Amino acid sequence: EPEVTQTPSHQVTQMGQEVILRCVPISNHLYFYWYRQILGQKVEFLVSFYNNEISEKSEIFDDQFSVERPDGSNFTLKIRSTKLEDSAMYFCASGSWEGNTIYFGEGSWLTVV
Amino acid sequence: SQQGEEDPQALSIQEGENATMNCSYKTSINNLQWYRQNSGRGLVHLILIRSNEREKHSGRLRVTLDTSKKSSSLLITASRAADTASYFCATAGRAGGTSYGKLTFGQGTILTVHP
Numbered sequence: 001e002p003e004v005t006q007t008p009s010h011q012v013t014q015m016g017q018e019v020i021l022r023c024v025p026i027s028n029h030l031y032f033y034w035y036r037q038i039l040g041q042k043v044e045f046l047v048s049f050y051n052n053e054i055s056e057k058s059e060i061f062d063d064q065f066s067v068e069r070p071d072g073s074n075f076t077l078k079i080r081s082t083k084l085e086d087s088a089m090y091f092c093a094s095g096s097w098e099g100n101t102i103y104f105g106e107g108s109w110l111t112v113v
Numbered sequence: 114s115q116q117g118e119e120d121p122q123a124l125s126i127q128e129g130e131n132a133t134m135n136c137s138y139k140t141s142i143n144n145l146q147w148y149r150q151n152s153g154r155g156l157v158h159l160i161l162i163r164s165n166e167r168e169k170h171s172g173r174l175r176v177t178l179d180t181s182k183k184s185s186s187l188l189i190t191a192s193r194a195a196d197t198a199s200y201f202c203a204t205a206g207r208a209g210g211t212s213y214g215k216l217t218f219g220q221g222t223i224l225t226v227h228p
Contacts, residue, residue, distance in 0.1 A: 033215070043156065043201065043218040056215055091156060101146065101215060102205075106155035 002026040004105035006092050012111045013082055021077045021108045032075045033093040034067065036060070043091065047073065071085030082112045100109065119219040120204055129226050132189040134222040136202030137182075143205045145178055146156050146216065150199045159187070160199075194228045 005024045013019050023033050034046040047057040049067055064080045075094075079086055089107040119136045126132055136145070144163045148156040162169045162178045162185065169176050175188040189196055203216035 027133050035216075037164075042220055043203075044214075045217065048215055089153075093156075101158055101161050103158055104148070104156040111155075 002103075004094055004103050006087065006090075006105035006108050008108055010109045010111075011105030012113060015084060015112055016081050016093050019079045019082055019086075019110060021079075021090050021092075021110070023075045023077075023105060024073050025092065026096075026103060027073070029094035029096050029103075031055075031095040031097070031102075032067075033095075034077045035091040035093060035104075036088040037091065037107075038085075038088045046077075046090075058105055069095070079110075082110075086110060087112045100102055119200070122220065123223045123225070124156060124194055125225045126193045127225065128192060128194055130192055130194070130226075132192050132224055132226070133199050134184045134187045134202075134224070136187070136219055138185075138202075138204045138217075139183060140204075140206070142180075145176075145185050146203045146205065147174075147185075148201045148203060148218075150201065151197075152199075157202070161180070189224075192224075192226045194226050197224060197226050199223050201216060 007022045035043050036046055037043045042050040045058050047061045047067055048055045066078045068076050089109050091104050091107045093102045093104045095102040116177045119134055142164055146161045147159040149159055150156050154188050160171050160174055160176050162176050164180055178185045199221040201221040202219050203218045206215055
């Protein structure tokens, strides 16, 4: 069964460093998302991406965050200058069309020290 | 309660028993999706129910949706120890709205099935 894959599975970074989290969505999907889950808390929406542009973003997704689809397969989340409170599990997700099932990857654990 | 709130927060049952988890939400939705998460792992999609549907089945799972009460329930029948996980409902906004396609998650129900 097709799946969303994410790398790295774990990353430890120093505060202030830039981090890029990578995702390969399911191949025929057109809608892409990033979510995050701080330990013990809800899964929170960060951003949605369609047709090579951001379609919606949450208030969490401030200027330190950016997303890119550099080629036909990868979808990346960049955090420019990490803060301690960015420590979380980051999930990439994709969907084939609006209103359909959204499939999530296994997540990337980010620890900022 | 907030959009996509589950209850109970924790449920502990014996193998073979049924587990029922409930979810309430506040705004109009296009669909509601249930996910499972094993500790520290990814979100596994279980079932999607659309706003014009009232009940759906998938294997041992049964989901109901009552849009008049803005609530949904997930029933797992004949539970197994392997069903031990957190279960989340997530709502997707209506077409034409800015939240269309974006999921809003609840806090989840932690289900423990004892062998």
